[in-house]
Amino acid sequence: xxxxxxxxxxxxxxxxxxxxxxxxxxxxxxxxxxxxxxxxxxxxxxxxxxxxxxxxxxxxxxxxxxxxxxxxxxxxxxxxxxxxxxxxxxxxxxxxxxxxxxxxxxxxxxxxxxxxxxxxxxxxxxxxxxxxxxxxxxxxxxxxxxxxxxxxxxxxxxxxxxxxxxxxxxxxxxxxxxxxxxxxxxxxxxxxxxxxxxxxxxxxxx
Numbered sequence: 793x794x795x796x797x798x799x800x801x802x803x804x805x806x807x808x809x810x811x812x813x814x815x816x817x818x819x820x821x822x823x824x825x826x827x828x829x830x831x832x833x834x835x836x837x838x839x840x841x842x843x844x845x846x847x848x849x850x851x852x853x854x855x856x857x858x859x860x861x862x863x864x865x866x867x868x869x870x871x872x873x874x875x876x877x878x879x880x881x882x883x884x885x886x887x888x889x890x891x892x893x894x895x896x897x898x899x900x901x902x903x904x905x906x907x908x909x910x911x912x913x914x915x916x917x918x919x920x921x922x923x924x925x926x927x928x929x930x931x932x933x934x935x936x937x938x939x940x941x942x943x944x945x946x947x948x949x950x951x952x953x954x955x956x957x958x959x960x961x962x963x964x965x966x967x968x969x970x971x972x973x974x975x976x977x978x979x980x981x982x983x984x985x986x987x988x989x990x991x992x993x994x995x996x997x998x
Contacts, residue, residue, distance in 0.1 A: 803955055804862050808838040810954075811901055815983045820844050820900055823929045823993055829895030832856065832919060834884045834912070835902030839866030842873040852876045854894070858883040859955075884912035892921040899928040903963060905956045913970030917998045926972060929993040932963040934986065935979075942987040963992040972996035 810816075817840075824844035829851050833841060836855030845853070853875055855866065860881040870877045882888075885908045897916045906912045916926060934940050943959040950959060964974060977994040 798953075799955075804838060804859070804865065806953075807862075807955060808840070808865060811837065812840050813984075816901070819929045819982060819991060819993060823900065823927045824898065825849075826925075826927050826995070827896040827898050829924075830854075830893065830921075831896045831898060832887075832889070832894040832916070833898045834916060835899065835905070836866055836877075836879065837862050837902075839869030839873075841898065841900055842866075842869040842875065842877075845873065845875060847873070847875060850875060851895075852878070854878045854880060854889070856880045856882065856884055856887065883907070884915060887915045887919055889919045891918055893919050895921055895924045897924070897926040899926065899930065901930060903928075903930050903966060904932065904958050904961055905954075907956070909961065909966050910970050913966060913972065917971050920998045922998075924998070925975075926967075926996040926998075927994075928963070928967070928996065929991065930961075930963045931988060931991050932959075932961045934960075934981075934990040936986075939986045939990070946987055959987055967996050972998060 820841055821844055824841045825846045827845060828849045831850055831853045833853055833855045836857045855877055863879050884906055897920055903909050947959050951957060964977060967974060975995045979992050981989045982991050
């Protein structure tokens, strides 16, 4: 998406609103409190996960996001949380981070908009310490053929207005292709338009 007025000034507010809706917040509450130790949050965006961390379990957080204009909102939420957070303004396909340096990698509504999701996931696997966990909650490819057809129809206009979001990505398949093993995968529609509402959440190990 071109770096235009919409992307600079309106998109952060649109994404903050959409990703902060009650049904999405409930999904965050399912996974974020499981984060422990040294945490890498990929796609930290406007910091919507900050209120959901269990602070006593978290040593530090590194938040990665290419959209630096999101960070002003994130900084305000970080200040309120009291958590130690370092913000890194880049995409996840090439992380300037040491091997095996994080106990938890957290992904919430992020894989849909990463240009090269498998490359990014392989980087996350590289930086995950032995015994660590990748926690995820994502929307993606629906199981119903009729909904998948609507995902395909909507994609050409949805992507440009939603920061490159891809409606039909097969999240478990991407994780497995990147070398992860899935644990406790859960799926289901959350309230909302069905082409946008099929969710996957759970844990994965390297």
